[in-house]
Amino acid sequence: DAGVIQSPRHEVTEMGQEVTLRCKPISGHDYLFWYRQTMMRGLELLIYFNNNVPIDDSGMPEDRFSAKMPNASFSTLKIQPSEPRDSAVYFCASSNPAAGGAEQFFGPGTRLTVL
Amino acid sequence: GENVEQHPSTLSVQEGDSAVIKCTYSDSASNYFPWYKQELGKRPQLIIDIRSNVGEKKDQRIAVTLNKTAKHFSLHITETQPEDSAVYFCAASPSGSARQLTFGSGTQLTVLP
Numbered sequence: 311d312a313g314v315i316q317s318p319r320h321e322v323t324e325m326g327q328e329v330t331l332r333c334k335p336i337s338g339h340d341y342l343f344w345y346r347q348t349m350m351r352g353l354e355l356l357i358y359f360n361n362n363v364p365i366d367d368s369g370m371p372e373d374r375f376s377a378k379m380p381n382a383s384f385s386t387l388k389i390q391p392s393e394p395r396d397s398a399v400y401f402c403a404s405s406n407p408a409a410g411g412a413e414q415f416f417g418p419g420t421r422l423t424v425l
Numbered sequence: 426g427e428n429v430e431q432h433p434s435t436l437s438v439q440e441g442d443s444a445v446i447k448c449t450y451s452d453s454a455s456n457y458f459p460w461y462k463q464e465l466g467k468r469p470q471l472i473i474d475i476r477s478n479v480g481e482k483k484d485q486r487i488a489v490t491l492n493k494t495a496k497h498f499s500l501h502i503t504e505t506q507p508e509d510s511a512v513y514f515c516a517a518s519p520s521g522s523a524r525q526l527t528f529g530s531g532t533q534l535t536v537l538p
Contacts (some may be wrong), residue, residue: 417468
């Protein structure tokens with residue numbers, strides 16, 4: 311397996327623009343997590359899905375952020391409109407606890423810069 | 426919700442010495458405690474984990490200890506090498522199958538040659 315795949319790896323955009331981050335979890339993993347990493351706030355869980363259903367989105371900072379998982383192999387995190395304070399590295403991770411593995415496997419991350 | 430505190434934020438050791446990173450958690454229901462290593466510009470990767478029914482776990486040069494009564498757990502790295510230099514994160518997960526993780530703030534470990 312190729313592991314968790316994220317795209318794009320880098321995104322530079324201007325304030326006010328819409329940004330869409332993409333994630334493909336490891337095949338067979340039924341949990342998908344979106345994290346944001348900044349120097350000030352560390353690693354923060356934004357939202358997670360189980361079997362494509364959002365379970366806890368309490369970490370989503372505000373209504374400008376939304377996430378979807380239309381099927382087991384694809385998820386998106388959208389920011390509209392983007393702001394400079396959204397600049398961060400966004401990680402997607404997946405896991406399969408039912409198989410006995412509690413480990414979360416992280417993707418390479420998307421480095422977002424909002425000018 | 427769960428709160429995880431991690432200390433120290435930075436740690437420098439000489440190559441060959443040991444390094445210890447400590448974490449405390451607040452939710453007594455947490456029962457899974459992983460440690461992740463993140464090299465500069467890379468993704469976090471699991472290096473070791475421990476569950477609440479075990480007090481200590483060792484894997485070659487790394488070990489983790491857990492004290493459920495005091496609600497703290499620690500990472501021990503022996504015979505440190507330059508390639509151990511990275512940011513280390515502890516995390517805690519409440520009971521349940523989701524393994525939703527709350528991360529500590531991270532420790533920048535530098536191993537000096």
